[in-house]
Amino acid sequence: MKGSPVMFLADLTYFVDxxxxxxxxxxxxxxxxxxxxxxxLLIFGAFLIVYSNVNHITSGWVQQxxxxxxIKDGTSSGRLDDMKKILWENPEVSKVEYVSxxxxxxxxxxDHEDAVYLLGGLDENPLPASxxxxxxxxxxxxxxxxxxxxxxxxxxxxxxxQYGQEWTRGLLTFMNILRLLGFILGGLLGVAIIFIIANTVxxxxxxxxxxxxxxxxxxxxxxxIKGPFLMEGLLQGLLGSLFSLLLLLGIYYFWIPRLRxxxxxxxxxxxxxxxxxxxxILWIILGGMFLGFFGSLISLGRFLKI
Amino acid sequence: xxxMFDVDKxxxxxxxxxxxITLRIRKGEFVFFTGPSGAGKTTLLKxxxxxERADQGQILVNGRNLSRLRNGSIPYLRRNIGVVFQDFxxxxxxxxxxxxxxxxxxxGTPKYEIKRRAWDVLRRVGLQHKxxxxxxxxxxxxxxxxxxxxxxVNDPVILLADEPTGNLDAAVAxxxxxxxxxxxxxxxxxxMATHNTDMVERMNKRVIRLQSGRxxxxxxxxxEMNLDEHEKEKSQVHPYLPI
Numbered sequence: 256m257k258g259s260p261v262m263f264l265a266d267l268t269y270f271v272d273x274x275x276x277x278x279x280x281x282x283x284x285x286x287x288x289x290x291x292x293x294x295x296l297l298i299f300g301a302f303l304i305v306y307s308n309v310n311h312i313t314s315g316w317v318q319q320x321x322x323x324x325x326i327k328d329g330t331s332s333g334r335l336d337d338m339k340k341i342l343w344e345n346p347e348v349s350k351v352e353y354v355s356x357x358x359x360x361x362x363x364x365x366d367h368e369d370a371v372y373l374l375g376g377l378d379e380n381p382l383p384a385s386x387x388x389x390x391x392x393x394x395x396x397x398x399x400x401x402x403x404x405x406x407x408x409x410x411x412x413x414x415x416x417q418y419g420q421e422w423t424r425g426l427l428t429f430m431n432i433l434r435l436l437g438f439i440l441g442g443l444l445g446v447a448i449i450f451i452i453a454n455t456v457x458x459x460x461x462x463x464x465x466x467x468x469x470x471x472x473x474x475x476x477x478x479x480i481k482g483p484f485l486m487e488g489l490l491q492g493l494l495g496s497l498f499s500l501l502l503l504l505g506i507y508y509f510w511i512p513r514l515r516x517x518x519x520x521x522x523x524x525x526x527x528x529x530x531x532x533x534x535x536i537l538w539i540i541l542g543g544m545f546l547g548f549f550g551s552l553i554s555l556g557r558f559l560k561i
Numbered sequence: 562x563x564x565m566f567d568v569d570k571x572x573x574x575x576x577x578x579x580x581x582i583t584l585r586i587r588k589g590e591f592v593f594f595t596g597p598s599g600a601g602k603t604t605l606l607k608x609x610x611x612x613e614r615a616d617q618g619q620i621l622v623n624g625r626n627l628s629r630l631r632n633g634s635i636p637y638l639r640r641n642i643g644v645v646f647q648d649f650x651x652x653x654x655x656x657x658x659x660x661x662x663x664x665x666x667x668x669g670t671p672k673y674e675i676k677r678r679a680w681d682v683l684r685r686v687g688l689q690h691k692x693x694x695x696x697x698x699x700x701x702x703x704x705x706x707x708x709x710x711x712x713x714v715n716d717p718v719i720l721l722a723d724e725p726t727g728n729l730d731a732a733v734a735x736x737x738x739x740x741x742x743x744x745x746x747x748x749x750x751x752x753m754a755t756h757n758t759d760m761v762e763r764m765n766k767r768v769i770r771l772q773s774g775r776x777x778x779x780x781x782x783x784x785e786m787n788l789d790e791h792e793k794e795k796s797q798v799h800p801y802l803p804i
Contacts, residue, residue, distance in 0.1 A: 265669070265672075266669075269666065280654075465650070465652070465653075466652045466654070468650070469650055469651075469652055470667065471636075471639075472610075472612075472639065472644055472650070473639065473640075473663075473664045473667055473711070473715075474636040474637065474638075474639035474640035474667060474668065475636060475667040476633075476636045477633075477636075479667060
Protein backbone atom coordinates (compact mmCIF):
# COMPACT_ATOMS: atom_id res chain seq x y z
CA MET A 256 0.00 0.00 0.00
CA LYS A 257 2.82 2.37 0.92
CA GLY A 258 4.07 4.26 -2.12
CA SER A 259 0.96 3.55 -4.20
CA PRO A 260 -0.81 6.47 -5.92
CA VAL A 261 -3.81 6.07 -3.60
CA MET A 262 -1.53 6.31 -0.58
CA PHE A 263 0.24 9.32 -2.05
CA LEU A 264 -3.08 11.04 -2.61
CA ALA A 265 -4.20 10.22 0.92
CA ASP A 266 -0.95 11.65 2.29
CA LEU A 267 -1.28 14.75 0.12
CA THR A 268 -4.82 15.36 1.34
CA TYR A 269 -3.56 14.98 4.87
CA PHE A 270 -0.70 17.45 4.24
CA VAL A 271 -3.04 20.06 2.72
CA ASP A 272 -5.51 19.55 5.55
CA UNK A 273 -2.84 19.89 8.24
CA UNK A 274 -1.20 22.83 6.46
CA UNK A 275 -4.53 24.68 6.37
CA UNK A 276 -5.21 23.82 10.00
CA UNK A 277 -1.81 25.15 11.00
CA UNK A 278 -2.38 28.42 9.10
CA UNK A 279 -5.73 28.77 10.87
CA UNK A 280 -4.29 27.88 14.27
CA UNK A 281 -1.48 30.43 13.97
CA UNK A 282 -3.65 33.09 12.37
CA UNK A 283 -1.65 36.09 13.51
CA UNK A 284 1.75 34.79 12.44
CA UNK A 285 0.33 33.55 9.15
CA UNK A 286 -1.38 36.83 8.35
CA UNK A 287 1.82 38.76 9.12
CA UNK A 288 3.80 36.41 6.87
CA UNK A 289 1.29 36.60 4.02
CA UNK A 290 1.10 40.41 4.20
CA UNK A 291 4.89 40.78 4.29
CA UNK A 292 5.32 38.43 1.35
CA UNK A 293 2.50 40.28 -0.40
CA UNK A 294 4.32 43.62 -0.07
CA UNK A 295 7.66 42.14 -1.13
CA LEU A 296 6.08 40.65 -4.23
CA LEU A 297 4.18 43.91 -4.79
CA ILE A 298 7.48 45.77 -5.18
CA PHE A 299 8.64 43.16 -7.64
CA GLY A 300 5.30 43.13 -9.47
CA ALA A 301 5.31 46.93 -9.79
CA PHE A 302 8.79 46.71 -11.24
CA LEU A 303 7.58 44.05 -13.68
CA ILE A 304 4.72 46.33 -14.80
CA VAL A 305 7.17 49.17 -15.48
CA TYR A 306 9.56 46.79 -17.21
CA SER A 307 6.97 45.10 -19.40
CA ASN A 308 5.52 48.45 -20.48
CA VAL A 309 8.89 50.03 -21.21
CA ASN A 310 9.87 46.89 -23.06
CA HIS A 311 6.68 46.99 -25.10
CA ILE A 312 7.17 50.62 -26.09
CA THR A 313 10.87 50.39 -26.86
CA SER A 314 10.55 47.19 -28.84
CA GLY A 315 8.14 49.20 -31.02
CA TRP A 316 10.82 51.84 -31.43
CA VAL A 317 13.49 49.34 -32.27
CA GLN A 318 11.18 47.88 -34.86
CA GLN A 319 10.97 51.30 -36.45
CA UNK A 320 14.73 51.49 -36.73
CA UNK A 321 15.58 51.25 -40.37
CA UNK A 322 18.89 50.84 -42.00
CA UNK A 323 19.21 53.06 -45.05
CA UNK A 324 21.88 52.07 -47.55
CA UNK A 325 22.61 54.80 -50.14
CA ILE A 326 23.59 53.58 -53.59
CA LYS A 327 26.28 55.20 -55.74
CA ASP A 328 24.93 56.90 -58.85
CA GLY A 329 25.21 54.94 -62.08
CA THR A 330 24.82 51.45 -60.63
CA SER A 331 23.29 49.19 -63.27
CA SER A 332 19.80 47.78 -62.71
CA GLY A 333 21.13 44.22 -62.97
CA ARG A 334 23.54 44.94 -60.14
CA LEU A 335 20.70 46.48 -58.12
CA ASP A 336 18.81 43.18 -58.31
CA ASP A 337 21.94 41.33 -57.18
CA MET A 338 22.35 43.64 -54.22
CA LYS A 339 18.73 43.25 -53.22
CA LYS A 340 19.21 39.48 -53.29
CA ILE A 341 22.36 39.70 -51.14
CA LEU A 342 20.49 41.81 -48.60
CA TRP A 343 17.58 39.37 -48.50
CA GLU A 344 19.94 36.51 -47.74
CA ASN A 345 20.61 37.95 -44.28
CA PRO A 346 18.34 36.38 -41.66
CA GLU A 347 18.16 39.69 -39.77
CA VAL A 348 16.35 41.38 -42.67
CA SER A 349 12.56 41.34 -42.76
CA LYS A 350 11.90 43.85 -45.55
CA VAL A 351 13.95 45.53 -48.28
CA GLU A 352 12.52 48.41 -50.26
CA TYR A 353 14.25 50.10 -53.18
CA VAL A 354 13.82 53.90 -53.31
CA SER A 355 14.86 55.39 -56.64
CA UNK A 356 16.37 58.88 -57.02
CA UNK A 357 13.02 60.16 -58.33
CA UNK A 358 11.09 58.60 -55.49
CA UNK A 359 13.48 60.15 -52.99
CA UNK A 360 12.98 63.58 -54.49
CA UNK A 361 9.23 63.15 -54.53
CA UNK A 362 9.25 62.22 -50.85
CA UNK A 363 11.36 65.24 -50.02
CA UNK A 364 8.99 67.49 -51.91
CA UNK A 365 5.90 66.08 -50.24
CA ASP A 366 7.52 66.33 -46.82
CA HIS A 367 8.33 70.01 -47.37
CA GLU A 368 5.45 71.30 -49.49
CA ASP A 369 5.81 74.82 -48.13
CA ALA A 370 9.45 75.03 -49.31
CA VAL A 371 9.07 73.49 -52.76
CA TYR A 372 10.50 76.66 -54.31
CA LEU A 373 13.84 75.84 -52.78
CA LEU A 374 14.03 72.64 -54.75
CA GLY A 375 12.77 74.27 -57.98
CA GLY A 376 16.18 75.71 -58.75
CA LEU A 377 17.87 72.37 -59.01
CA ASP A 378 19.20 71.32 -62.44
CA GLU A 379 19.58 67.70 -61.53
CA ASN A 380 18.37 65.42 -58.77
CA PRO A 381 21.06 65.44 -56.06
CA LEU A 382 19.51 62.67 -54.02
CA PRO A 383 20.96 59.15 -54.20
CA ALA A 384 18.84 56.02 -54.64
CA SER A 385 18.68 53.80 -51.57
CA UNK A 386 17.59 50.54 -49.98
CA UNK A 387 15.42 50.81 -46.89
CA UNK A 388 15.95 47.75 -44.76
CA UNK A 389 13.69 46.68 -41.92
CA UNK A 390 14.84 44.30 -39.21
CA UNK A 391 13.26 41.04 -38.14
CA UNK A 392 12.13 40.69 -34.50
CA UNK A 393 15.02 38.43 -33.54
CA UNK A 394 17.54 40.98 -34.80
CA UNK A 395 16.36 43.78 -32.55
CA UNK A 396 19.45 43.88 -30.42
CA UNK A 397 22.68 45.77 -30.55
CA UNK A 398 24.94 42.94 -31.66
CA UNK A 399 22.70 41.81 -34.50
CA UNK A 400 22.27 45.35 -35.84
CA UNK A 401 26.02 46.02 -35.71
CA UNK A 402 26.71 42.69 -37.37
CA UNK A 403 24.29 43.35 -40.21
CA UNK A 404 25.58 46.88 -40.84
CA UNK A 405 29.13 45.54 -40.98
CA UNK A 406 28.13 43.06 -43.66
CA UNK A 407 26.23 45.61 -45.72
CA UNK A 408 29.15 48.04 -45.66
CA UNK A 409 31.21 45.49 -47.62
CA UNK A 410 29.06 45.94 -50.71
CA UNK A 411 31.16 48.30 -52.87
CA UNK A 412 28.30 49.97 -54.73
CA UNK A 413 26.97 51.47 -51.52
CA UNK A 414 28.29 54.89 -50.65
CA UNK A 415 26.92 55.13 -47.13
CA UNK A 416 24.96 53.10 -44.59
CA GLN A 417 22.92 55.00 -42.01
CA TYR A 418 20.97 53.87 -39.03
CA GLY A 419 19.94 55.32 -35.74
CA GLN A 420 23.23 54.13 -34.26
CA GLU A 421 23.62 56.16 -31.13
CA TRP A 422 20.13 56.20 -29.81
CA THR A 423 19.43 52.55 -30.59
CA ARG A 424 22.55 51.63 -28.74
CA GLY A 425 21.56 53.81 -25.83
CA LEU A 426 18.11 52.30 -25.78
CA LEU A 427 19.38 48.74 -25.87
CA THR A 428 21.90 49.44 -23.09
CA PHE A 429 19.12 51.02 -21.03
CA MET A 430 16.95 47.93 -21.46
CA ASN A 431 19.86 45.70 -20.45
CA ILE A 432 20.43 47.75 -17.29
CA LEU A 433 16.70 47.58 -16.51
CA ARG A 434 16.75 43.82 -16.90
CA LEU A 435 19.82 43.52 -14.64
CA LEU A 436 18.09 45.69 -12.04
CA GLY A 437 15.12 43.36 -12.26
CA PHE A 438 17.30 40.34 -11.57
CA ILE A 439 18.98 42.02 -8.58
CA LEU A 440 15.66 43.23 -7.16
CA GLY A 441 14.03 39.85 -7.75
CA GLY A 442 16.98 38.05 -6.11
CA LEU A 443 16.98 40.26 -3.03
CA LEU A 444 13.22 40.05 -2.58
CA GLY A 445 13.36 36.29 -3.15
CA VAL A 446 15.91 35.90 -0.35
CA ALA A 447 13.77 38.12 1.90
CA ILE A 448 10.68 35.98 1.24
CA ILE A 449 12.56 32.74 1.91
CA PHE A 450 13.75 34.27 5.18
CA ILE A 451 10.23 35.33 6.20
CA ILE A 452 8.75 31.90 5.47
CA ALA A 453 11.64 30.09 7.13
CA ASN A 454 11.06 32.10 10.30
CA THR A 455 7.29 31.62 10.32
CA VAL A 456 7.61 27.89 9.83
CA UNK A 457 10.32 27.78 12.50
CA UNK A 458 7.89 29.36 14.95
CA UNK A 459 5.21 26.79 14.11
CA UNK A 460 7.69 23.95 14.38
CA UNK A 461 8.80 25.26 17.76
CA UNK A 462 5.21 25.60 18.96
CA UNK A 463 4.50 22.03 17.94
CA UNK A 464 7.74 20.37 19.01
CA UNK A 465 5.96 18.01 21.44
CA UNK A 466 3.71 16.81 18.68
CA UNK A 467 6.74 16.28 16.43
CA UNK A 468 8.44 14.23 19.14
CA UNK A 469 5.34 12.02 19.34
CA UNK A 470 5.25 11.67 15.56
CA UNK A 471 8.84 10.48 15.49
CA UNK A 472 8.14 8.10 18.34
CA UNK A 473 5.27 6.34 16.65
CA UNK A 474 7.27 5.76 13.49
CA UNK A 475 6.32 8.64 11.22
CA UNK A 476 8.88 9.06 8.43
CA UNK A 477 10.67 12.37 8.04
CA UNK A 478 8.74 13.04 4.84
CA UNK A 479 5.44 12.52 6.61
CA ILE A 480 6.46 14.88 9.42
CA LYS A 481 7.71 17.55 7.03
CA GLY A 482 4.77 17.36 4.61
CA PRO A 483 2.31 19.59 6.52
CA PHE A 484 5.00 22.24 7.16
CA LEU A 485 6.05 22.32 3.51
CA MET A 486 2.40 22.67 2.56
CA GLU A 487 2.05 25.50 5.07
CA GLY A 488 4.99 27.36 3.50
CA LEU A 489 3.61 26.74 0.04
CA LEU A 490 0.18 28.02 1.09
CA GLN A 491 1.64 31.16 2.64
CA GLY A 492 3.64 31.79 -0.53
CA LEU A 493 0.53 31.29 -2.64
CA LEU A 494 -1.62 33.58 -0.48
CA GLY A 495 1.18 36.17 -0.40
CA SER A 496 1.48 36.22 -4.18
CA LEU A 497 -2.31 36.45 -4.64
CA PHE A 498 -2.39 39.31 -2.14
CA SER A 499 0.37 41.13 -4.02
CA LEU A 500 -1.52 40.73 -7.31
CA LEU A 501 -4.64 42.13 -5.68
CA LEU A 502 -2.69 45.14 -4.42
CA LEU A 503 -1.16 45.59 -7.87
CA LEU A 504 -4.58 45.52 -9.52
CA GLY A 505 -5.78 48.09 -6.99
CA ILE A 506 -2.88 50.38 -7.79
CA TYR A 507 -3.35 49.83 -11.50
CA TYR A 508 -7.05 50.71 -11.54
CA PHE A 509 -7.12 53.51 -8.96
CA TRP A 510 -3.77 55.22 -9.14
CA ILE A 511 -2.80 55.29 -12.77
CA PRO A 512 -5.96 57.18 -13.93
CA ARG A 513 -5.38 59.68 -11.10
CA LEU A 514 -1.71 60.03 -11.97
CA ARG A 515 -2.70 60.75 -15.54
CA UNK A 516 -4.84 63.67 -14.44
CA UNK A 517 -2.12 65.30 -12.41
CA UNK A 518 -0.12 67.90 -14.33
CA UNK A 519 3.31 66.56 -13.46
CA UNK A 520 2.69 63.27 -15.22
CA UNK A 521 2.05 64.75 -18.68
CA UNK A 522 4.06 62.00 -20.36
CA UNK A 523 1.57 59.38 -19.19
CA UNK A 524 -1.28 61.09 -20.98
CA UNK A 525 -0.82 59.59 -24.43
CA UNK A 526 0.53 56.31 -23.17
CA UNK A 527 -1.44 53.14 -22.58
CA UNK A 528 -0.08 51.42 -19.49
CA UNK A 529 -1.06 47.75 -19.57
CA UNK A 530 -1.25 45.35 -16.62
CA UNK A 531 1.06 42.36 -16.33
CA UNK A 532 0.75 39.77 -19.08
CA UNK A 533 -0.82 36.45 -18.00
CA UNK A 534 2.53 34.65 -18.21
CA UNK A 535 4.08 37.06 -15.68
CA ILE A 536 1.07 36.72 -13.36
CA LEU A 537 1.54 32.96 -13.42
CA TRP A 538 5.25 33.37 -12.76
CA ILE A 539 4.56 35.54 -9.70
CA ILE A 540 2.13 32.93 -8.32
CA LEU A 541 4.45 30.00 -9.01
CA GLY A 542 7.41 31.99 -7.69
CA GLY A 543 5.57 32.76 -4.44
CA MET A 544 4.68 29.08 -3.98
CA PHE A 545 8.21 27.94 -4.72
CA LEU A 546 9.76 30.47 -2.34
CA GLY A 547 7.30 29.39 0.39
CA PHE A 548 8.12 25.74 -0.12
CA PHE A 549 11.85 26.38 -0.20
CA GLY A 550 11.81 28.64 2.87
CA SER A 551 9.94 25.97 4.80
CA LEU A 552 12.33 23.27 3.61
CA ILE A 553 15.46 25.04 4.83
CA SER A 554 13.98 25.79 8.24
CA LEU A 555 12.92 22.14 8.66
CA GLY A 556 16.33 20.87 7.65
CA ARG A 557 17.80 22.33 10.82
CA PHE A 558 14.98 21.26 13.12
CA LEU A 559 14.22 17.71 12.20
CA LYS A 560 16.74 15.02 12.55
CA ILE A 561 16.13 11.58 13.88
CA UNK B 562 13.23 -10.63 20.53
CA UNK B 563 15.74 -8.25 22.14
CA UNK B 564 19.41 -9.07 22.53
CA MET B 565 22.26 -6.90 23.72
CA PHE B 566 25.86 -7.82 23.82
CA ASP B 567 28.44 -5.77 25.70
CA VAL B 568 26.63 -2.48 25.11
CA ASP B 569 28.20 0.81 26.23
CA LYS B 570 26.63 4.24 26.17
CA UNK B 571 28.25 7.50 27.23
CA UNK B 572 26.51 10.88 27.21
CA UNK B 573 29.76 12.70 27.88
CA UNK B 574 33.38 11.72 28.39
CA UNK B 575 33.25 11.45 32.17
CA UNK B 576 29.86 9.85 32.54
CA UNK B 577 29.01 6.34 31.46
CA UNK B 578 25.24 5.80 31.29
CA UNK B 579 25.56 2.10 30.50
CA UNK B 580 28.55 -0.19 30.66
CA UNK B 581 28.93 -3.75 29.35
CA ILE B 582 25.22 -4.57 29.19
CA THR B 583 24.52 -8.07 27.93
CA LEU B 584 21.00 -9.49 28.02
CA ARG B 585 18.43 -11.46 26.10
CA ILE B 586 14.68 -10.99 26.24
CA ARG B 587 12.62 -13.72 24.58
CA LYS B 588 9.41 -13.30 22.63
CA GLY B 589 6.40 -12.98 24.93
CA GLU B 590 8.40 -12.19 28.09
CA PHE B 591 7.44 -9.56 30.66
CA VAL B 592 10.62 -7.97 32.01
CA PHE B 593 11.22 -5.20 34.54
CA PHE B 594 14.27 -2.94 34.52
CA THR B 595 14.67 -1.65 38.06
CA GLY B 596 17.22 0.37 39.93
CA PRO B 597 17.63 3.84 41.45
CA SER B 598 17.33 7.02 39.42
CA GLY B 599 20.27 7.42 37.06
CA ALA B 600 20.92 3.69 36.94
CA GLY B 601 20.40 3.66 33.18
CA LYS B 602 16.87 2.22 32.87
CA THR B 603 15.57 4.91 30.55
CA THR B 604 18.75 4.86 28.45
CA LEU B 605 18.38 1.12 28.02
CA LEU B 606 14.82 1.57 26.74
CA LYS B 607 15.94 4.42 24.45
CA UNK B 608 18.54 2.15 22.90
CA UNK B 609 15.82 -0.38 22.05
CA UNK B 610 13.64 2.08 20.12
CA UNK B 611 16.69 3.83 18.69
CA UNK B 612 16.17 7.20 20.35
CA GLU B 613 19.81 6.81 21.35
CA ARG B 614 22.52 4.81 19.64
CA ALA B 615 24.97 2.57 21.48
CA ASP B 616 28.60 3.66 21.45
CA GLN B 617 29.78 0.09 21.53
CA GLY B 618 28.35 -3.41 21.37
CA GLN B 619 25.57 -4.98 19.39
CA ILE B 620 21.79 -4.70 19.79
CA LEU B 621 19.32 -6.93 17.98
CA VAL B 622 15.64 -6.00 18.09
CA ASN B 623 13.05 -8.11 16.32
CA GLY B 624 15.73 -9.46 14.00
CA ARG B 625 17.27 -6.09 13.12
CA ASN B 626 20.82 -5.17 14.01
CA LEU B 627 20.46 -1.64 15.35
CA SER B 628 24.11 -0.71 14.92
CA ARG B 629 23.67 -1.19 11.19
CA LEU B 630 20.25 0.44 10.97
CA ARG B 631 20.21 3.54 8.74
CA ASN B 632 18.45 6.65 10.11
CA GLY B 633 15.84 6.35 7.36
CA SER B 634 14.85 2.87 8.61
CA ILE B 635 14.29 3.92 12.23
CA PRO B 636 10.59 4.86 11.66
CA TYR B 637 9.92 1.34 10.36
CA LEU B 638 11.57 -0.22 13.43
CA ARG B 639 9.42 1.96 15.69
CA ARG B 640 6.21 0.82 14.04
CA ASN B 641 6.78 -2.56 15.67
CA ILE B 642 7.48 -1.06 19.08
CA GLY B 643 4.92 0.67 21.29
CA VAL B 644 6.23 3.10 23.91
CA VAL B 645 4.48 4.41 27.04
CA PHE B 646 5.94 7.22 29.19
CA GLN B 647 5.50 8.56 32.68
CA ASP B 648 4.26 11.91 31.27
CA PHE B 649 1.95 10.20 28.70
CA UNK B 650 3.16 12.36 25.77
CA UNK B 651 -0.29 12.75 24.23
CA UNK B 652 -0.90 15.45 21.63
CA UNK B 653 -2.94 18.04 23.52
CA UNK B 654 -4.49 19.65 20.47
CA UNK B 655 -6.02 16.35 19.32
CA UNK B 656 -8.94 14.46 20.83
CA UNK B 657 -8.49 11.01 22.36
CA UNK B 658 -9.76 9.42 19.17
CA UNK B 659 -7.46 11.55 16.96
CA UNK B 660 -4.45 10.75 19.12
CA UNK B 661 -4.99 7.07 18.40
CA UNK B 662 -6.15 7.41 14.81
CA UNK B 663 -3.02 9.43 14.13
CA UNK B 664 -0.75 6.42 14.73
CA UNK B 665 -2.74 4.40 12.22
CA UNK B 666 -2.70 7.33 9.77
CA UNK B 667 1.10 7.48 9.96
CA UNK B 668 1.52 3.87 8.91
CA GLY B 669 -0.95 4.24 6.06
CA THR B 670 -3.99 2.40 7.41
CA PRO B 671 -7.11 2.92 5.24
CA LYS B 672 -9.77 5.23 6.70
CA TYR B 673 -12.49 2.61 7.36
CA GLU B 674 -9.91 0.44 9.12
CA ILE B 675 -8.72 3.36 11.28
CA LYS B 676 -12.22 3.88 12.70
CA ARG B 677 -12.71 0.24 13.52
CA ARG B 678 -9.32 -0.28 15.15
CA ALA B 679 -9.31 2.97 17.13
CA TRP B 680 -12.76 2.16 18.52
CA ASP B 681 -11.67 -1.37 19.29
CA VAL B 682 -8.57 -0.36 21.25
CA LEU B 683 -10.47 2.36 23.16
CA ARG B 684 -13.00 -0.24 24.20
CA ARG B 685 -10.16 -2.46 25.43
CA VAL B 686 -8.85 0.28 27.72
CA GLY B 687 -12.41 1.20 28.73
CA LEU B 688 -12.43 4.74 27.34
CA GLN B 689 -14.77 4.53 24.38
CA HIS B 690 -17.07 7.11 26.03
CA LYS B 691 -14.19 9.62 26.21
CA UNK B 692 -13.14 9.43 22.58
CA UNK B 693 -14.09 13.05 21.84
CA UNK B 694 -12.45 14.51 24.95
CA UNK B 695 -9.13 16.31 24.90
CA UNK B 696 -6.26 14.80 26.95
CA UNK B 697 -6.19 17.69 29.43
CA UNK B 698 -9.82 17.01 30.36
CA UNK B 699 -8.96 13.47 31.48
CA UNK B 700 -7.55 12.23 34.79
CA UNK B 701 -3.94 11.01 34.94
CA UNK B 702 -5.03 7.37 34.90
CA UNK B 703 -7.27 7.95 31.91
CA UNK B 704 -4.51 9.76 30.04
CA UNK B 705 -2.16 6.87 30.67
CA UNK B 706 -4.79 4.43 29.40
CA UNK B 707 -5.04 6.47 26.21
CA UNK B 708 -1.25 6.37 25.94
CA UNK B 709 -1.30 2.58 26.35
CA UNK B 710 -4.07 2.33 23.75
CA UNK B 711 -1.98 4.42 21.36
CA UNK B 712 1.05 2.23 21.98
CA UNK B 713 -0.76 -1.01 21.19
CA VAL B 714 -3.18 0.04 18.44
CA ASN B 715 -0.70 -1.07 15.79
CA ASP B 716 -0.29 -4.50 17.43
CA PRO B 717 3.43 -4.01 18.12
CA VAL B 718 5.51 -7.05 18.98
CA ILE B 719 7.23 -5.13 21.79
CA LEU B 720 5.77 -2.69 24.31
CA LEU B 721 8.23 -0.49 26.19
CA ALA B 722 7.02 1.34 29.28
CA ASP B 723 9.13 3.96 31.04
CA GLU B 724 7.77 4.47 34.58
CA PRO B 725 4.18 4.27 33.30
CA THR B 726 2.77 4.44 36.84
CA GLY B 727 5.20 7.05 38.18
CA ASN B 728 2.63 9.86 38.15
CA LEU B 729 -0.33 7.80 39.35
CA ASP B 730 -1.67 6.81 42.76
CA ALA B 731 -1.55 3.16 43.85
CA ALA B 732 -5.09 2.21 42.82
CA VAL B 733 -4.81 3.74 39.36
CA ALA B 734 -1.32 2.29 38.96
CA UNK B 735 -2.75 -1.15 39.64
CA UNK B 736 -5.33 -0.61 36.87
CA UNK B 737 -2.58 0.26 34.41
CA UNK B 738 -0.62 -2.82 35.45
CA UNK B 739 -3.71 -4.97 34.87
CA UNK B 740 -3.98 -3.48 31.42
CA UNK B 741 -0.33 -4.30 30.69
CA UNK B 742 -0.86 -7.85 31.97
CA UNK B 743 -3.77 -8.26 29.63
CA UNK B 744 -1.68 -7.00 26.69
CA UNK B 745 1.08 -9.40 27.71
CA UNK B 746 -1.39 -12.28 27.80
CA UNK B 747 -2.16 -11.61 24.15
CA UNK B 748 1.49 -12.35 23.34
CA UNK B 749 3.18 -8.94 23.35
CA UNK B 750 6.70 -8.74 24.79
CA UNK B 751 6.72 -6.11 27.50
CA UNK B 752 9.74 -4.29 28.91
CA MET B 753 9.03 -1.88 31.71
CA ALA B 754 11.38 0.43 33.60
CA THR B 755 10.36 1.31 37.17
CA HIS B 756 11.81 2.00 40.60
CA ASN B 757 8.64 0.87 42.34
CA THR B 758 9.97 -2.33 43.96
CA ASP B 759 6.70 -3.21 45.72
CA MET B 760 4.89 -3.40 42.45
CA VAL B 761 7.69 -5.42 40.85
CA GLU B 762 7.50 -7.95 43.64
CA ARG B 763 3.73 -8.24 43.36
CA MET B 764 3.90 -8.88 39.63
CA ASN B 765 6.29 -11.85 40.00
CA LYS B 766 8.04 -11.38 36.63
CA ARG B 767 11.63 -11.39 35.42
CA VAL B 768 13.59 -8.48 36.93
CA ILE B 769 16.85 -7.01 35.60
CA ARG B 770 18.42 -4.78 38.22
CA LEU B 771 20.65 -1.90 37.14
CA GLN B 772 23.03 0.22 39.14
CA SER B 773 25.34 2.96 37.83
CA GLY B 774 24.88 1.72 34.28
CA ARG B 775 25.69 -1.90 35.03
CA UNK B 776 23.48 -4.95 35.18
CA UNK B 777 23.79 -6.26 38.74
CA UNK B 778 21.21 -9.05 38.74
CA UNK B 779 18.72 -10.85 36.51
CA UNK B 780 16.09 -12.87 38.36
CA UNK B 781 13.34 -14.92 36.75
CA UNK B 782 9.90 -15.40 38.29
CA UNK B 783 9.59 -18.38 40.58
CA UNK B 784 7.06 -20.90 39.38
CA GLU B 785 6.91 -24.62 39.98
CA MET B 786 7.73 -25.34 36.36
CA ASN B 787 10.94 -23.33 36.12
CA LEU B 788 12.16 -23.64 39.66
CA ASP B 789 15.28 -25.58 38.58
CA GLU B 790 16.01 -23.22 35.74
CA HIS B 791 15.51 -20.30 38.06
CA GLU B 792 18.13 -21.62 40.47
CA LYS B 793 20.53 -22.10 37.56
CA GLU B 794 20.04 -18.62 36.15
CA LYS B 795 20.31 -16.92 39.51
CA SER B 796 23.99 -17.78 39.54
CA GLN B 797 24.51 -16.06 36.19
CA VAL B 798 24.82 -12.32 36.26
CA HIS B 799 24.96 -11.96 32.45
CA PRO B 800 22.82 -14.66 30.89
CA TYR B 801 23.93 -13.97 27.33
CA LEU B 802 22.72 -16.71 25.08
CA PRO B 803 23.85 -16.72 21.45
CA ILE B 804 21.18 -17.15 18.80
